[in-house]
Amino acid sequence: MELDLASNNIKISEDIHSWEEVSLMYNSALKQITTKIEILNEEFQEVHRYNPIEHVKARVKTPESIVKKLKRNGYESTIENMVRYINDIAGIRIICSFTSDIYRIAEMISNQKDIQVLTVKDYIMNPKKSGYRSYHMIVSLPVYLSDRIVNVKVEIQIRTVAMDFWASLEHKIQYKFEGKAPNHINSELHECAKMVADLDARMLSLNEEILAIEDGKK
Numbered sequence: 001m002e003l004d005l006a007s008n009n010i011k012i013s014e015d016i017h018s019w020e021e022v023s024l025m026y027n028s029a030l031k032q033i034t035t036k037i038e039i040l041n042e043e044f045q046e047v048h049r050y051n052p053i054e055h056v057k058a059r060v061k062t063p064e065s066i067v068k069k070l071k072r073n074g075y076e077s078t079i080e081n082m083v084r085y086i087n088d089i090a091g092i093r094i095i096c097s098f099t100s101d102i103y104r105i106a107e108m109i110s111n112q113k114d115i116q117v118l119t120v121k122d123y124i125m126n127p128k129k130s131g132y133r134s135y136h137m138i139v140s141l142p143v144y145l146s147d148r149i150v151n152v153k154v155e156i157q158i159r160t161v162a163m164d165f166w167a168s169l170e171h172k173i174q175y176k177f178e179g180k181a182p183n184h185i186n187s188e189l190h191e192c193a194k195m196v197a198d199l200d201a202r203m204l205s206l207n208e209e210i211l212a213i214e215d216g217k218k
Contacts, residue, residue, distance in 0.1 A: 131193025
């Protein structure tokens with residue numbers, strides 16, 4: 001089941017159906033978790049008259065990107081290694097308004113009985129050196145095929161609109177400079193990350209004050 005890079009296209013040397021089946025599993029997992037999130041958001045709107053989720057983005061990594069990551073981590077480009085070692089083949093990004101929503105959404109996902117949380121990385125409480133802030137979860141959920149059940153890993157990133165804006169710009173800059181952006185640009189990005197954190201904190205405080213005023217009128 002070797003993955004072979006040829007003319008920038010990746011082929012399964014033994015059986016193309018193997019790649020198609022893997023792709024089907026990850027796409028199916030994304031559909032399932034996207035539906036779960038939509039239901040949770042609708043329920044939250046019904047109960048609390050408030051939508052914590054602004055929007056959701058889902059994607060499956062390209063075969064080229066998967067092979068590059070395997071090679072970068074010192075693994076052979078096989079289907080087995082791909083499934084075993086690459087945790088973010090299927091990824092979903094949840095964008096919300098406030099930092100408090102991030103932890104609320106993470107808790108709602110964790111409480112789903114058929115979702116197993118494998119790892120959590122809180123880059124909000126512990127930002128990366130670059131200033132990157134987001135909440136990451138690797139989860140596993142069952143995909144029901146006609147003849148078996150397959151547990152599939154999905155990476156979930158939860159962040160505010162401001163965090164997402166910053167992360168999108170950082171990604172473009174790092175891609176353009178191939179991870180070697182000039183020091184003054186990295187320094188400016190780090191300062192912008194501090195501004196984003198301050199903005200998120202102030203917006204959350206303002207929202208909580210508005211909610212307290214509304215509650216006092218009831």
